[in-house]
Amino acid sequence: MAFSLFNFGKSESNDAKKKVVDVKLDQIVPNRYQPRQVFDKDGIQELAQTIDEHGLLQPIVLREYEAAKYEIIAGERRFRAMKLLKWETAPAIIEKMSDHEAASLALVENLQRSQLSPVEEAQAYRRLMDLNHLTQATLAKGMGKSQSFVANKLRLLKLIKPVQTAILDHRISERHGRAMLDLDEKQQRDMLMKVVNNRLTVRQTEDEVAKELGRPLPSEVAKQKAAARKRELSAIAPEAELAMTTPTPTPASQPKAKKGKKRRTKAKPAKQINDARLALNTIKKSIKLATDSGFTVTTTENDNDQVYQLVIEIPKKQ
Secondary structure, eight states, X not given: OOSOGGGTTOSSSOGGGSOEEEXXXXXXXXXXXXXXXXXXXXXXXXXXXXXXXXXXXXXXEEEEEETTEEEEEEOHHXXXXXXXXXXXXXXXXXXXXXHHHHHHHHHHHHHHHSOOXXXXXXXXXXXXXXXHTOOHHHHHXXXXXXXXXXXXXXXXXXXXXXXXXXXXXXXXXXXXXXXXXXXXXXXXXXXXXXXXXXXXXXXXXXHHHHHHHTOOOXXXXXXXXXXXXXXXXXXXXXXXXXXXXXXXXXXXXXXXXXTTOOOOOOOOHHHHHHOXXXXXXXXXXXXXXXXXXXXXXXXXXXXXXXXXXXXXXXXXXO
């Protein structure tokens, strides 16, 4: 391809060595390939205050697209902040590059530095692919992302414009949008109204989409999986909670309290919970479940002053 995505910023002399010049703000225009569509006014105001107090720490990067006319390559937020401060000129570095290079570099700069919305990010990926004839795999490698990450972002562009705009405006989340991907245009439009008006959660949205498409409800599927998992765990090991609440039998040798005198005994839950016999009893119940299920299990038990020893043998061939 004519312009290498992977050579951005690898020129012979970097920005720190390039000459910084003052360019009049009224000679500067935003980059037409700027992926950010929504600028946070409060964020720009805060940036303006910082620049006013400490100065501009990093010059913006421009290119001269015609005589005395400059297009922003990197630094549109700084440019907007300087306009807010009513500066007449902006410290800038002038780069020489073609329209193609300028567009690609502006997209990459913003993808790497800006907190773009999911839709803005997807649009930037699509423009980079179109400008440089890139595959998803090549783009992902150049951006340091997985191919599945890029593919999932690009899928958002299949949503109708009103849904994309709702994500841009933070009225719904990216996950809300993903839930609507299998709907047709009319269904997406109706679902968007339902989500916004009723303030549906992502899970509620997924359920509503499933109803629309005649599919099992994700919430019910999740409950069934959780119940199946609980049954599976119960089959492997009995519920420890029930075992832990079973009181330890009083030894027969323990003297009984005399009649007429009440003997107060403090509860010792810690002793019950940490009693090794409880653990041994739980293991034995698991062994019984295995034998009841048809497995051949042989155990050898040894009890000495220090430990309970239990050897379990299960033949590989049943």
